[in-house]
Amino acid sequence: MSQTYTHVQRVRVLYKLILRLHRGLPDELQVIGTNYARDEFKRHKKCAPQEAVIFMNEWTNYAISLAKQLGMKGDTANIGSGLSSDFLESLSDEQVVQLYELMKASTAPPSETCDK
Template identity: 45%
Template sequence: MRQSLTRLVRPRRPERPNQSPLLPPLVLYRAILRAHVHKLPHELRHFGDQYVKKEFKDHKKTDNPLHIVGFLTEWQDYLKKLDGGKWLDGKLSKQELDKMSPEQIGQLHELMKATKKIGQEENEV
C-alpha cells in the first residue's frame, strides 16, 4: 500500500459518530503487534503475530483504494475487539461469510484447524 494511496482513501472525518478515522497501515500494524503482547495468551501470540505479518505483507502492493479501505477497516475493527477483550467470543455472521471469496473461506478454514491444533496441544500438556 503506497503512502499516497492511503492518504487518498483515509476519510477526513468519521461517517458515523462512533467510527474513528482509519489508522495508517504502519501505525495499525505496530498497534496490533503491541496489543498481541498484552492481550493474547502466550501460546497464541506467535501464531497471531505470524498471521498479521503475512497478511500485511501480502497486501503491501495493493493499489485498489476500495481494497485498502476494507483491509484497514477490518484490521482496525480487530484491534478494537482485541483491546476490548471481545475477540474471545467473536463469531462471524452469515452476511460476513457471504461476502468472503472462496479463497478467504479456505484461509479461514485453515486458520480454524491451526487454532484447534494449538488448543489440543495445550490440553495434552
C-alpha cells in the first residue's frame, strides 16, 4: 500500500531530515545551517506553487548531498562544494547578498556565530 503525502507533509519531512543531518555537522556549522534552513523554510511558507517546486527540489538536492558527505565515515573535513561561475551568474542580486552574508557568518569566529 503506497502512502500519498500532502505538500505540507513533504515539506515537514524534508525540514526534519535536514535538521537531523545538521546534527552531524561541527557545532559552528550546525548552528549556521540550522538557522539558515529555519529562515528559508519560514520565508517560503506562502510562496507560489512554481517557486515551491524549485524550493523543494533544491533543498532535497542539498539533503542528498549533505547525507553523502556525512556518510563518509563521519569525516566533516570535506563538507561542501564549490560554486560554478555559471551558477553564480544565475543568482539574483538578493541571492548574492544572502550568499555573502552566509559566507561571512560561516567564516566568523565561533563566539560571533554561536549564542551559547
